[in-house]
Amino acid sequence: MSEGAGRAPETDASVDAGAGTEEAVGTTDAAGTEEAAGTEEAAETEEAAETAQAVVAAEAAADAIATVAVLGAGTMGHGIAQVCAAVGCDVRVYDVNETAVEAGLARIGANLDKGVQLGKVTADDRDNTVSRLRGTTSIEEAVNGADLVVEAAPESLELKEKIFRTVDAAAPAHALLATNTSSLSIDAIAASVADPTRVLGLHFFNPVHIMKLVEVVWGTRTSERTRDTGVAFARRLGKEPIVVRDAPGFASSRLGIVLGMEAIRMVEQDIASAEDIDRAMELGYRHPMGPLKLTDLVGLDVRLGIAEYLHHTLDSEAFRPPELLRQMVADGRLGKKSGRGFYDWTE
Numbered sequence: 001m002s003e004g005a006g007r008a009p010e011t012d013a014s015v016d017a018g019a020g021t022e023e024a025v026g027t028t029d030a031a032g033t034e035e036a037a038g039t040e041e042a043a044e045t046e047e048a049a050e051t052a053q054a055v056v057a058a059e060a061a062a063d064a065i066a067t068v069a070v071l072g073a074g075t076m077g078h079g080i081a082q083v084c085a086a087v088g089c090d091v092r093v094y095d096v097n098e099t100a101v102e103a104g105l106a107r108i109g110a111n112l113d114k115g116v117q118l119g120k121v122t123a124d125d126r127d128n129t130v131s132r133l134r135g136t137t138s139i140e141e142a143v144n145g146a147d148l149v150v151e152a153a154p155e156s157l158e159l160k161e162k163i164f165r166t167v168d169a170a171a172p173a174h175a176l177l178a179t180n181t182s183s184l185s186i187d188a189i190a191a192s193v194a195d196p197t198r199v200l201g202l203h204f205f206n207p208v209h210i211m212k213l214v215e216v217v218w219g220t221r222t223s224e225r226t227r228d229t230g231v232a233f234a235r236r237l238g239k240e241p242i243v244v245r246d247a248p249g250f251a252s253s254r255l256g257i258v259l260g261m262e263a264i265r266m267v268e269q270d271i272a273s274a275e276d277i278d279r280a281m282e283l284g285y286r287h288p289m290g291p292l293k294l295t296d297l298v299g300l301d302v303r304l305g306i307a308e309y310l311h312h313t314l315d316s317e318a319f320r321p322p323e324l325l326r327q328m329v330a331d332g333r334l335g336k337k338s339g340r341g342f343y344d345w346t347e
């Protein structure tokens, strides 16, 4: 009994001790979890505050961009110059010769006149936009005093490297240096300047004054500040920016080419007509234009070039150009620009 009595309290004691321990563990756990949750919450709040601060700083930096240099006045360059001038920036438009500069400025004038005709731009806005544009054939003159440089020269890494080296020597140290490349590596281009943290991709779409999307591409050495300022500046232009890491094809071409190549494979396999494949995406997926019509507009040769590049760099069969595409390019069926592609454009 005493043993029993002795054992009982012992048992009780151990039960108590056990319960106490459990309770203690429970209490410690609860406190620990609460503490951890509190710390997590505090960290989240701090992170949210930092993000909000970074957004405000980026917006201020984007608003402070007063002078923009656009290098290359072709299809993309003239449009980029136009949208920058339209929001109040002084824009220098550089190209290699006077004819190209004049042609770029004339295209801006024509776009704006059309905007006035359609009632989308006021005559005052057109005149003010035009008054903020200045053409030049001197790259040094173009980038002198610029807060942002946007390069829109032909798609050649060698050429872009050369341009960025010149810009690095002639532009102010604070200037952001952007490239409108549609496929080349931002890291590779950034390697030609002393401070790669200020280099980013600002990938506009054609026609620039109409298309909303801008891919803001950040390389491994692009600073967050540069990236965020790029995003804020794109918004200032009335665009919808997306942020993409420097990777072959960024986001847009990588997805667009897969769809385009697969659609061509389906024509090759006689699964449906080009019209019906396009209709599947237009009506079934609400794409404004099917992948084959889009391929005709972009140019089959251009899409073949991108597909080959992505097939090679991403090492994925999804990008392998179909034989039909190669054949059509070899036959000169390049799409709208040659009169025939998947569609007949001669009429």
Ligand SMILES: NC(=O)c1ccc[n+]([C@@H]2O[C@H](COP(=O)([O-])OP(=O)(O)OC[C@H]3O[C@@H](n4cnc5c(N)ncnc54)[C@H](O)[C@@H]3O)[C@@H](O)[C@H]2O)c1
Pocket: 071, 072, 073, 074, 075, 076, 077, 094, 095, 096, 097, 100, 152, 153, 154, 155, 156, 159, 163, 180, 181, 182, 183, 203, 204, 205, 206
């Ligand atoms: N065309 C498109 O739909 C499209 C869309 C997005 C991005 N991009 C990219 O934009 C860039 C420009 O393409 P684009 O279609 O406007 O080409 P484009 O051929 O229409 O215009 C290029 C312009 O650059 C000029 N140029 C030549 N050498 C130069 C130099 N050393 N410095 C400055 N300018 C020079 C040319 O005279 C020409 O006016 C390319 O990197 C291209 O990949 C094109």
